Amino acid sequence: MTTKYDRIMGAFLGCAIGDAMGAPTETRPIALIKEHVGGGDYVRDYCLPLPDTLSAGQPKGQFTDDFSVSYLSARAFARAGGITRQAATDALIEWSSYDRYYINHSGPTSKRAIALCKGEPVDDAQDYACCRNAWATNGAGMKAWVAGVFNSGNLDKAIDDAILMCQVSHDNPVALSAACAVAAGVAAGMAQNSTVADVVKAGLYGAREGYARSWRFARSSAGASVEQRIRMAVTIGTCYAHDFDRLLQEMTDIVGTGLNANEAIPAAFGFFVAAQGRVMDGVYMGVNCGNDTDTVAAITGALCGAFSGAGEIPPQHLPFLSEVNDMDIRQAVEEVDRVTG
Amino acid sequence: MIAYDKILGCLVGAAAGDAMGAATEIRTRAQIHELFGGDVRTFEKPPKDTFARGSEPGQVTDDFSVAYVTARAIADNGGAVTGEVAKQALLEWSGVEKWFARFAGPTTRAHVAALKGEAVPAADGFVPVNENGQSTNGAAMKSAPIALFSGGDLDKAIADALTVCRLTHSNQIALSGAAAVAAATAAALREGATLFDVVQAGLYGAREGERLGGAVHTNAGASVEKRMKMAIAIGLFAHDMDEAIDQIGAYIGSGLMAAEAVPAVFGLMVAAKGDTLEAICGGVNIGDDTDTVATMIGGILGALNGAGSMPAEYLPYLERQNGIELEQLARDVKALADRG
Numbered sequence A: 001m002t003t004k005y006d007r008i009m010g011a012f013l014g015c016a017i018g019d020a021m022g023a024p025t026e027t028r029p030i031a032l033i034k035e036h037v038g039g040g041d042y043v044r045d046y047c048l049p050l051p052d053t054l055s056a057g058q059p060k061g062q063f064t065d066d067f068s069v070s071y072l073s074a075r076a077f078a079r080a081g082g083i084t085r086q087a088a089t090d091a092l093i094e095w096s097s098y099d100r101y102y103i104n105h106s107g108p109t110s111k112r113a114i115a116l117c118k119g120e121p122v123d124d125a126q127d128y129a130c131c132r133n134a135w136a137t138n139g140a141g142m143k144a145w146v147a148g149v150f151n152s153g154n155l156d157k158a159i160d161d162a163i164l165m166c167q168v169s170h171d172n173p174v175a176l177s178a179a180c181a182v183a184a185g186v187a188a189g190m191a192q193n194s195t196v197a198d199v200v201k202a203g204l205y206g207a208r209e210g211y212a213r214s215w216r217f218a219r220s221s222a223g224a225s226v227e228q229r230i231r232m233a234v235t236i237g238t239c240y241a242h243d244f245d246r247l248l249q250e251m252t253d254i255v256g257t258g259l260n261a262n263e264a265i266p267a268a269f270g271f272f273v274a275a276q277g278r279v280m281d282g283v284y285m286g287v288n289c290g291n292d293t294d295t296v297a298a299i300t301g302a303l304c305g306a307f308s309g310a311g312e313i314p315p316q317h318l319p320f321l322s323e324v325n326d327m328d329i330r331q332a333v334e335e336v337d338r339v340t341g
Numbered sequence B: 001m002i003a004y005d006k007i008l009g010c011l012v013g014a015a016a017g018d019a020m021g022a023a024t025e026i027r028t029r030a031q032i033h034e035l036f037g038g039d040v041r042t043f044e045k046p047p048k049d050t051f052a053r054g055s056e057p058g059q060v061t062d063d064f065s066v067a068y069v070t071a072r073a074i075a076d077n078g079g080a081v082t083g084e085v086a087k088q089a090l091l092e093w094s095g096v097e098k099w100f101a102r103f104a105g106p107t108t109r110a111h112v113a114a115l116k117g118e119a120v121p122a123a124d125g126f127v128p129v130n131e132n133g134q135s136t137n138g139a140a141m142k143s144a145p146i147a148l149f150s151g152g153d154l155d156k157a158i159a160d161a162l163t164v165c166r167l168t169h170s171n172q173i174a175l176s177g178a179a180a181v182a183a184a185t186a187a188a189l190r191e192g193a194t195l196f197d198v199v200q201a202g203l204y205g206a207r208e209g210e211r212l213g214g215a216v217h218t219n220a221g222a223s224v225e226k227r228m229k230m231a232i233a234i235g236l237f238a239h240d241m242d243e244a245i246d247q248i249g250a251y252i253g254s255g256l257m258a259a260e261a262v263p264a265v266f267g268l269m270v271a272a273k274g275d276t277l278e279a280i281c282g283g284v285n286i287g288d289d290t291d292t293v294a295t296m297i298g299g300i301l302g303a304l305n306g307a308g309s310m311p312a313e314y315l316p317y318l319e320r321q322n323g324i325e326l327e328q329l330a331r332d333v334k335a336l337a338d339r340g
Helices: A006-021 A032-039 A067-080 A087-094 A099-105 A109-118 A145-149 A155-166 A173-190 A194-214 A226-239 A244-255 A261-273 A279-288 A291-309 A317-325 A329-339 B004-021 B029-036 B062-076 B083-092 B105-115 B140-150 B153-165 B171-190 B194-212 B225-238 B241-252 B257-270 B277-287 B290-305 B316-323 B326-339
Strands: none
Touching: A006 A067, A006 A145, A006 A173, A006 A279, A006 A291, A006 A317, A006 A329, A032 A244, A032 A279, A067 A087, A067 A145, A067 A155, A067 A291, A067 A329, A067 B194, A087 A109, A087 A155, A087 B290, A099 A155, A109 B241, A145 A155, A145 A173, A145 A291, A145 B140, A155 A173, A155 A194, A173 A194, A173 A226, A173 A261, A173 A291, A194 A226, A194 A261, A194 A291, A226 A244, A226 A261, A226 B241, A244 A261, A244 A279, A244 B225, A261 A279, A279 A291, A279 B105, A317 A329, B004 B062, B004 B140, B004 B277, B004 B316, B004 B326, B029 B241, B062 B083, B062 B290, B062 B326, B083 B105, B105 B277, B140 B153, B140 B171, B140 B241, B140 B257, B140 B290, B140 B326, B153 B171, B171 B194, B171 B225, B171 B257, B171 B290, B194 B225, B194 B257, B194 B290, B225 B241, B225 B257, B241 B257, B241 B277, B257 B290, B277 B290, B316 B326
């Protein structure tokens, strides 16, 4: 039997490995990942980022925003005894004090939110617009797995907590729909005896509910449906599970694997299905799928890890990533395990 | 022999789609219905909370204005589509406050600044391998009128679109979208062309644009061609236009990226069975980047079905509201085409 601790550890490690391994492949299309980063093949290990990537200058295994924001948020929630808006805000501000994350890795939507939280001036030239469609990014979905980990088996609470957690930075229905899909998918995966289909159904439910619930108060945005794109991604994941080349190409070409919330998050669900929840398989898909690879790999890793636990993750990843990034991941997992009863 | 009515139809359709969509842009379809009481089918005054706020009904945005200025410059250059003519037209357009300052998109803005020598390099000299955020629809949006100089030759239309668009959109995804629209328009201009011909030409253009654009720069991003196929399938499967609009909006999207807006164009044209006004209306009401989707549809189907497929009052109305001379441009293009 897989324990709750083991599933929390799986989600943490899945996200961490995906983020760190995807950092050097980020922004490239599949062909150039193989050519420039993987020495002619797919990337299946930590690499040194090239000078033309966002992670240039970082050592092998260093995180970008995806895991670092998630980690600091999870620890803040553990300290607060649960997910609160205040703790989410505190974590975001704390995160922005780390130059190695904030300077190269703050996405457009998070950057603005942090400035607002700090009372700093922001560009308000388009504040008149009823919709801010460019803000519907994947920065909420990348960290929302934490809300799933805190709410094993409780989809509705995971959805509400994901909104609470992510509204600070991504106050629009498309980004929050994606966040709630991830939170609900992880919450379903955390439950004992859950199946791959349970996680997918929970993701679809989260996407739908997240959109509907947040529409009532969030700043509106127009954009393709996260829920429908999850359906497309799961179809592709099912059809091409046994053809790695085709799986990755179809996913990035049709669903998309980019900065927008309605690309990266659906793609992660598609890879979760193709990998049948196996952590390393899912992570490798994300790392090599092109475009916003680190985020897709991080979310896929978290979904898979919550579902499968950390049991099959090779043991060297935890000490390696903890050391390179100067983070006590094991302690964070213990804190979350304790506070979630 | 390219019919005058097709040339004029392309211009009127592209202008009409842009102007009609200016009022609905950035909203969701539900918000469009809420504000206007249903689908928008006429020229409305843009509300105060959208990019075109302050415009009068019937006024175009960046989409058609940059196409018009560029097509005018090409006509004045004897019909030769060259990088220099395109560049001068772009700079001329960028000096028109009501069009450029208010509406120019992120990719166009960045590249116009570079052309003017105003670009600010990163302080640390960092040059990213790709700028995936620049795979936008700003190339495709202006490509239908540029194709009027192709004489119905798909490969010439594609080459011309790339000549004009690579100044601002130098990546294979944006150029794939531009070539899809250009090739579809070129096919539409031919006598006896059908919607099927237009769709096949669009797919050919997307493929060729991606191939030729890949020599310029390869961004990471979704495929225009594959999403077009999906959008066309949705357009065929949908029971009616209403369902097609919702499904294409949900699955394909209709936003700023070329791999959303351009596929949506083809899906909506198929769903509307090639009817000019029905398809434009689909673009106007799909939500998100409505004016861009609608201007591309109007340009392509205006060429396919001719100016006669739209209400006669569109032409004088659009000319008056925008201070532009569509009829004169169409006559000049026709004279150049006849000269061969």
